[in-house]
Amino acid sequence: VGAGGDGTLALLAGQLPQGTALIPMPMGTENLLARYYKYSREAEDVLATIRRGEAMKIDAGRANGRLFLVMVTAGFDAEVVRAMHLTRRGHINRLSYAGPLWRAIRRYAFPVINAEMENAAPVSSAKLVGADTNGTAAKSGASSTTQSIRTSGCWMMAFNLPCYAASLPIEPEANGNDGQLDLINLTYGSVIAGLRYLMALPGGRHLKRSDVFRFQATKIWWSSLSRVPYQIDGDYAGRLPVQIEVLPDHVTLLRPAS
Template sequence: MTPLPLIYNPAARGGRSRVPQKALSQVAEAFGFALELWPTRAPGHAEELAADARKQGLPAVAVWGGDGTYNEAARGLCNGETAMLPLPGGTTSVLIYELGLSRKPLEALRQQLAGSPRKLHLGRTDRGQVFLLMLSAGPDSLILYNLPWVLKRYAGKVGITLQAVAEFFRAQLPAFEVRGNGTTLSAGWCIVGNSRFYGGPFPATPGADPFRPGLEAVVQTRRGRLSAIPFFFGIPFGRHLQQKGVVRFAAAEVSLTGEGRIPYQLDGDPAGFLPVTARASEDHVWVWLPA
């Protein structure tokens, strides 16, 4: 049988996300694959493991975890022939929604092994970082930057919600500028999407498509709590795009600049501080999609 490494994060969901090894092995064997467990030991290790699978010339590597783990694996597989098979094992696993996969890991693996390969384009920053889903700056990146690791690891979405309440009532929320398509906008929040979904099955940037190069930016030009709160709660219902001060545009490059230490995030993890430029790219990773 062909080896199928399963890269997994033992700390996903605070260690509560147990890999059903026997059941997954049975699914893999039905398609001619022998499942092998490859646990990560530290942040960034998934990239090394994925790169190793690529060097071995393996056709695919399964990745159990959340969007941060998928991002690491994509870096190791970037522009190679080894495909990534993401399995839902993280707090949110937004990529699973984007690919139209089941939230049940066994069914998600079965769907992919029975499916066909497709090239998923990656976004890039001017710092060489990649993103599968999106880059954003605003209250969300502030929440993630200030989120204690204990809350993220052991409380999951509940911890993020508690931190969100704290950040929304701080004295000052981020204010910065967004440049794209020859226009400069004042902003309190900006989501630059390489894919549609954000925070769950919520199409924050519905015009984005990871299967073609290009980005979509959604910018909240109004600043402060009175605009941030309805924007945030409007995303699950698609109402954020109809709110006053929201500008939406497609672009190959979007730059965010601001004064002070304004954090930004990539695929749900803090990634640095402004300024940063997000760019569409021809860089890609292969995925297997349901038939």
Template sequence: MTTTSTRATLLVCPASGKGRAARVAGSVAAALREVVDHLDLRVADSADGTARLAREAVADGVDVLVVLGGDGAAHLGVQACAGTSTALAVVPAGTGNDLATALGAVSADDVVAALRAGARRPLDLGRVAGGPWFATVLCAGFDSAVNERANAMRWPSGPRRYDLAILAELAALRARPLVVETEDRVVELDALLVAVGNTTSYGGGIPVCPDASPADGLLDLTVVTASPRRTLLRMLPTLRTGRHVDHPAVRTFRARSVRLSGPPWVAYADGERLREVPLGEAPLEVECVPGALTAVGAPR
């Protein structure tokens, strides 16, 4: 029985989760029809198709865009919904599902329950100057190299893929000079990685910015400074618990905006490779935009 007056679009990314999204699309649509007045079902055949269908749904004025897919699909949903009245919901069906987890959506049942309860909240977003929005974490350096490797791997799936990519990238690891500028400080250091978090986690649940909140108007920065490989190997297990921030080699900051310059690193945001020039050819400027997105669920 319909309990809310809601018009929604379910955007299915069938390739997500090695076809999992396609397999569950029918049951997800049936569950959503119990809690919305009208549901349009759209199936994307590519990333470009996902972006186009998301934009079209928002332009059509739907109340909620429900994305059935992984973090890549969710990232495209963010681009369409940011700064509009359309709320975004994410049904997890990918490898990492970090945004869905941040929204309290472990399954389709969580999204259905949130829609039934009318649980919508404003969510802060990060924005790259001249580039995209991001909802979770922007990273550069060692962690972006891990992303590059993990995205190219066919096996294994899930968080284990990132663990193996981390070990593989340690062999080529070297620190580079980085300048971090915020509204109240300029810090120069030799760094291995920098992560800018709107939410806590990336890579399938790694809490790289464990204290980040998507509702405080601030970005959390985690910088790992130059360290021997043996030190990093001892630190790696603490990444899964968030205790890495207690290590002397780790610096943390909190800021409304940040400017990063120095090494020729490629940056990733929401697990997606930024198309802009690599850090080092031009500074990377990022700001937090409070309440830029309306999200279905209870952000953690």
């Protein structure tokens, strides 16, 4: 039983032998996986799941050797997580991110991140699937059978599950049982661009923007000429480059008994 947030559960899954049955007990700042699968934090419910829960397998991801269950991102949000990591003292809540967020707004320069994907395909073959370092979209003839794709932008996110902090629907079609990671690239880099992406989230309007590119892949590499942080399931993990891969059916959960 992982009593904590998504980072705690991912750490537990990475330390135990594959096939060990896990139950999230959501007690962290963010509990995205537990909320998605409707796990309860009540002790009686956890006990009922231990006794009667049925096993189910979900995909996991691995970033530079570290397991994750929900997502890995690089860019502005990872800079906020990094700032929190540097100043954190004990338990935190959502208000604890106010200072690190303001610091990132004032200081983050939005450097370009380069992505290379293997066994990859754009989610929609009609979409633009590339961008140069100035944020200018470039047409591509890639089809659904594309094996290798390169793209670049200022916000990179790879999802195993369709979850993000504050329930923001950034990649609503991610699926933890399809053997793929869902990458979304938000091309333009500035606070104003970030606010525009944020305002377009309701109804999935951001997915229709010409500067938002979506892919599915089994392996992803992110790099940058600048010092860009990345975060894994809400925890600061280091600086780029990072190699990301999907691990199909890697983690066993017990379904909530309720």
